[in-house]
Amino acid sequence: MTPPVNELVDADRGYINPLVFTDQGVYEQELEQVFGRSWLFLAHGSQVPKRGDFIQTYMGEDPVLVVRQKDGSVKAFLNQCRHRGMRICRSDQGTSRTFTCSYHGWAYDLEGNLVNVPQEERAYRNEIDKSKWGALKVPRIAEYKGFYFGTWSADVPEFEDYLGDMAYYFDAVFGRWDNGVELVEGTSKWVIDCNWKFASEQFASDMYHAEVSHASALIALHEDPAFWAGTSHQTLMPGRQFGGNGHGSGSFWADSIGFSESMYNSPALSEWVTANADEALRNVSEQQLLKVAGHNTIFPNFSWLAGPATMRVWHPRGPGQIEVWAWTYVPKDAPDEVKAAYRRMTQRTFSPAGSFETDDGENWTEIQQVLRGWKARNNTFNAQMGLGHDERDVHGLPGRTSDALSESAARGFYQRWSDLMAGLSWSDIAELDAARQAKEALHQEVQEA
Numbered sequence: 254m255t256p257p258v259n260e261l262v263d264a265d266r267g268y269i270n271p272l273v274f275t276d277q278g279v280y281e282q283e284l285e286q287v288f289g290r291s292w293l294f295l296a297h298g299s300q301v302p303k304r305g306d307f308i309q310t311y312m313g314e315d316p317v318l319v320v321r322q323k324d325g326s327v328k329a330f331l332n333q334c335r336h337r338g339m340r341i342c343r344s345d346q347g348t349s350r351t352f353t354c355s356y357h358g359w360a361y362d363l364e365g366n367l368v369n370v371p372q373e374e375r376a377y378r379n380e381i382d383k384s385k386w387g388a389l390k391v392p393r394i395a396e397y398k399g400f401y402f403g404t405w406s407a408d409v410p411e412f413e414d415y416l417g418d419m420a421y422y423f424d425a426v427f428g429r430w431d432n433g434v435e436l437v438e439g440t441s442k443w444v445i446d447c448n449w450k451f452a453s454e455q456f457a458s459d460m461y462h463a464e465v466s467h468a469s470a471l472i473a474l475h476e477d478p479a480f481w482a483g484t485s486h487q488t489l490m491p492g493r494q495f496g497g498n499g500h501g502s503g504s505f506w507a508d509s510i511g512f513s514e515s516m517y518n519s520p521a522l523s524e525w526v527t528a529n530a531d532e533a534l535r536n537v538s539e540q541q542l543l544k545v546a547g548h549n550t551i552f553p554n555f556s557w558l559a560g561p562a563t564m565r566v567w568h569p570r571g572p573g574q575i576e577v578w579a580w581t582y583v584p585k586d587a588p589d590e591v592k593a594a595y596r597r598m599t600q601r602t603f604s605p606a607g608s609f610e611t612d613d614g615e616n617w618t619e620i621q622q623v624l625r626g627w628k629a630r631n632n633t634f635n636a637q638m639g640l641g642h643d644e645r646d647v648h649g650l651p652g653r654t655s656d657a658l659s660e661s662a663a664r665g666f667y668q669r670w671s672d673l674m675a676g677l678s679w680s681d682i683a684e685l686d687a688a689r690q691a692k693e694a695l696h697q698e699v700q701e702a
């Protein structure tokens with residue numbers, strides 16, 4: 254018997270019931286309550302630059318088509334034909350004027366309106382009202398710095414409110430170049446047999462694993478192993494992690510702009526970034542450039558790493574599987590050789606064959622396998638690192654932060670998950686969050702007194 258969903262996570266005490274990673278019933282509820290009610294990453298504008306350009310992606314398990322419209326806007330609709338449910342478009346991406354279902358030929362325009370039904374006169378006696386049988390449209394789409402997010406929810410706050418303080422951490426990476434970023438052509442897709450929350454939570458909150466899980470990758474990366482025993486050794490490096498609205502971001506602080514690239518042993522990139530520091534400093538603060546360089550998740554399943562320039566969506570595929578869709582992002586105006594250098598850096602670190610990526614996947618699949626045991630599933634996991642040591646608006650960083658080695662953002666991630674799973678309305682969640690924040694402020698005052 255699965256306990257009630259609101260008892261599976263106790264974020265205040267740092268307890269996680271492993272059933273959240275394995276239970277089919279929990280998973281079905283997640284699709285509706287979490288994926289159905291959050292803002293989900295759809296596409297970057299550079300994937301659909303011209304009118305009629307489209308890509309196919311997923312919101313949870315629901316396939317959607319994201320399409321650049323004639324007026325330049327981006328719209329999205331469920332990629333499911335209203336006749337018998339066939340995928341309306343079977344290509345991953347392309348350019349089109351209409352989408353014709355390959356089963357019986359119903360055709361939809363760029364907005365998803367049904368515009369043609371074969372044999373309409375003979376088969377339907379002209380009695381079908383095509384205006385009622387368009388594809389289901391994603392009702393709300395938000396564009397933020399060239400990134401498109403969509404939601405099925407009428408109640409979720411506007412995207413920038415949903416982002417909250419996370420905007421500072423997002424801007425630090427994606428908002429630093431005058432003309433933004435673009436994605437290197439092509440999506441790397443692969444399957445990992447693990448629950449989606451392992452990946453999302455780790456990218457929100459977990460710097461702790463790096464030194465252990467990636468020890469051999471780090472040694473292989475630098476010809477001089479002393480690199481990791483010097484000032485860049487993580488036990489010596491100051492750093493913070495941010496958590497808020499279920500999102501998370503964490504970094505060790507760099508001592509120079511271009512440090513992240515040098516950490517991944519790309520001296521040419523490091524030099525280029527340093528040479529272009531003026532441009533970055535026009536758009537974001539020096540503090541953002543130095544203190545935001547690491548791991549990030551926008552709740553629920555969109556993540557990036559600032560150093561290796563990888564961003565990805567963890568598409569859920571049942572409680573025990575994800576499909577990773579990953580891209581390399583590059584400054585749009587960078588010379589081709591710089592873009593190529595970024596691509597190579599991502600490939601050798603965080604890609605299906607990347608030396609760091611494979612370490613992470615190994616951990617997640619192993620945990621998922623252990624959770625096949627009934628004893629293993631009926632256990633409690635510890636998420637207590639840094640509990641009671643959060644601070645707000647310190648070190649010039651907005652929002653609730655904690656030491657880089659903390660699980661503060663993980664607890665925030667599971668708190669948001671749990672609130673949504675319990676079916677709380679977005680206005681109830683806002684009230685609860687305000688009350689939690691007031692309690693934290695009191696705690697901070699007591700500690701400072």
Ligand code: FES
Nearest residue numbers: 334336337354357
């Ligand atoms: S299922 Fe699409 S036309 Fe029949």
Ligand SMILES: [Fe+2]
Nearest residue numbers: 463466609613
């Ligand atoms: Fe990792």
